[in-house]
Amino acid sequence: MAILDVTNLSISFGGLRAVDNFNISIEEGALYGLIGPNGAGKTTVFNLLTGVYKPNEGHIILDGKDITGKKTIEINKEGIARTFQNIRLFKELTVQENVMVGLHNEITYPTLAGILKLPSYRRAEKEMREKSIELLKVFDLDQEADTLASNLPYGKQRKLEIARALATNPKLLLLDEPAAGMNPNETLELMNTIQFVRDQFKMTILLIEHDMKLVSGICSKLTVLNFGQVLCQGDTEEVLNNPEVVKAYLGE
Amino acid sequence: MKTEKKKTGTLFTANTKQLMITYGMVIVVYLICEICILTGVMSNQMKGLLVPLCYYVIMAVSLNLTVGILGELSLGHAGFSCVGLFVGATFSVSMKDVITVPYLRFFLAILIGALAAGVIGLLIGIPVLRLRGDYLAIVTLAVCEIIKNVVNVIYLGKDSAGLHISTKDTASLNLEETGTVIIKGPQGVSGMPSDANFTIGIILILITLFIVLNLIHSRDGRAIMAIRDNLIAAESVGINITKYKLMAFSVSAALAGAAGAFYGHNYQTINATTNSFGYNMSIMILVFVVLGGLGNIRGSMIAAVILTLLPELLRDLSEYRLLIYSIILIGMMLLNWSPKAIEWKKGLAAKLSGKRQAMKEKKPSAKEVQ
Structure with missing residues (x-):
């Protein structure tokens, strides 16, 4: 089909x-x-x-x-998720945060839960961290999880873009x-x-x-x-x- | 497996540690100031500065949300605090006899001021946030001036029949004999209860920090920063651009409104002059944010404090005052943004943390041997 x-x-x-x-x-x-x-x-x-x-x-x-x-x-x-010809990463965010932005609609919690740090926030954030590390492992980027995206070498930036796209499932x-x-x-x-x-x-x-x-x-x-x-x-x-x-x- | 677990763990605690340092800084400064007041070290002139200081800090932190985190240049921040001030003041003056508990009334006035500014921010944000960069800056500048000028022609009075509003003069309000005039056009509000004090200001700063910092470190904050870093990519991973732009903009406006309402209650009479609520003020707040570092909340607090105190401390130097002020401005900018200075600061930080580590462990760790 x-x-x-x-x-x-x-x-x-x-x-x-x-x-x-x-x-x-x-x-x-x-x-x-x-x-x-x-x-x-x-x-x-x-x-x-x-x-x-x-x-x-x-x-x-x-x-x-x-x-x-x-x-x-x-x-x-x-x-449908995509990557770009001229790399478009979130440069000032870390590698892991880039993927977590990709998970934005996959794992959610209300804004107020985030501001008040309610248990639902902690649970969802933990899940997001685990899931993003899992995805980063596929691309061998998990060691650089805390690096700023703009500090990655070119080839890894391309991989990170794919990981971020995949995060949107x-x-x-x-x-x-x-x-x-x-x-x-x-x-x-x-x-x-x-x-x-x-x-x-x-x-x-x-x-x-x-x-x-x-x-x-x-x-x-x-x-x-x-x-x-x-x-x-x-x-x-x-x-x-x-x-x-x-x-x-x-x-x- | 083990190293990864540790990594996510340290990231999380590093975050919390940074938050605690920021909150701790505010509390320590508060305690020092309180001790100085109690022991009589602090001059009356300095005491008078404490409330404005809190106001500027909140303004700088909230503007950093729009300029540093969302990445949109807004030159109209003072306008939102003006809205908060006059709405909060109107509430306080008209409720003076109804709610007699001063702190409750003040709290409600700040809340209502914040809400009003937030709603105005939202309404203005819907059309304005379609613009970017210079255009957005110009429009927010205009909005700020419009708010100031509208406030300057409003006459508002209260009697047993409720609120009366006019744009002409006091007489056209048609008040009953027992009625009182709350806002008198260019003369501003009068008869306000002076509820504001340093302690409430510090509490308000902590609440502002709590809201802004927690927002930044949540899913919504990441979405806002993603929009700043790359709008097209953010859209491609399903982030609602309009929603998050409006969220950042209106939260920032609401916090400015709360600050304004707080600041207004420091005086019995206050009016909207160019200096206090015009573009001058907006640009001064922007200077705090830029010098403190875009997106750096702690930095904008420090910049706000230093740059508010400086002109007062330099008062004795009379005509050299502005000269020295501007030299310090340039110096701060260089220290923050020149690559050499950044390198030097990083080296210094590494040295300090290295020393601390060595002191803690005494024996050289594996890392240091390598």
Whole structure:
């Protein structure tokens, strides 16, 4: 069963049709890749899926529910979490606090309980601390729990962003160039982590990536975008050998 | 496993320890002041400063919630304290004969002043918090001036038929002969019971600290700081931006209102002049917050105390007063923000804690050997 069904999604900025008639269907538990040259509209697709932009046309169905045109926070509550191409962490908070912000809607207590430090506050905070450490362990960040997020090295900042997104307990995880700026070793490690996350949390993952080694290594299916339109869609092997795709990337 | 458990444990107690130091500081200062008063060391001039001092401390702490924790520049903080003052004062004057227990009446006046300022903060926050940065600063500045000017044209009186309000003059209130005028336009409120004293001020500071610090260390506080650090990311993890911005802004306004109501009760007559409730005051409070360190609650308290006392202590130097004041301002800023000074302070702190550790253990610990 498809967890995400997108039909005829389109958006224009002025005269530019940034995403034109985009269709995608992602099976539950899949690791799906979205690739294409720079400026093809990949991040715009992510922004449409997460409600940052409202589509001009088309529908987004998540797990049988129409979420088209909803606000970002509602879409997050419905079960889509994301990371960003240019890392967006809460820099002045610690690593653990970053993940605890991700748990904001998962573990709750009233404001007044927090101000008066009632037992419900202590219980919920303890649960949040334990859960966040658990998540940090998956990404091997638990030793840095008390470090300020801005003091982490680049590769770990990317991992922390994924941990924070996972904390919101999503059905679908969108990763925007998770391997950008990583060296080959870090990329390899990240590939393992992404696969581990998919298996461990039974997550569906859609990722944008330029690193073809990563894409061909872990994605089972691909969609190629070019000038806002779907150029090609299907199994990874087929797509990467498609002459059209090669042309779009390398030119004639 | 063991190390992790210890880690979360120490984090939690470190937090509590910091809270205790902050509360302890206030109580120690209070005790020292009380001893000085009892032994007669403190001059009358200093005694007169104690209540304003408490007022400035509460104002600085509450503004830090908006500027340091939420990360939005507000230049209208004095306006909210003005609302609190006049609403609280109106309550006190009109209830003077009804509630005769002075502390209960004062407590209610502060509460009502805080509520009124909080509601005004909420109403203003809804449209204004859509703006960011410079624009928000300009609008809050304007709001503050509007509040001050509105207060200056209000005439409010009371008689057996209830409250009368007018914007013209005392005569147009049409009061009965037994009625009293509470707010007399530019002349302000008169006939207020002077209930405020240093002890109540300290209690109010502790309550303010309790609310602000506990809010910061809760789930809601983290959400507010997440918005400050990255709005788009905060939204992407499901944080309601509007709700938390309004929460921080209106709590900050309500605390300013409580401070205002408290401050007003130090005088029998008080009016809203530019100096006490205009942008001058707002900017002075902002100076406390910035010099004390954005987001640093303890720092803004210390800055408020030093910068309020300084002009008084320097009074003997007459014309050099402002010169020295500004030099100290620059010095404090450098000490707080220059990278070298920060490094030096860190080194000093490490040295001190290292010494303490060594004294405690006497034998070198494994860490030090390494």
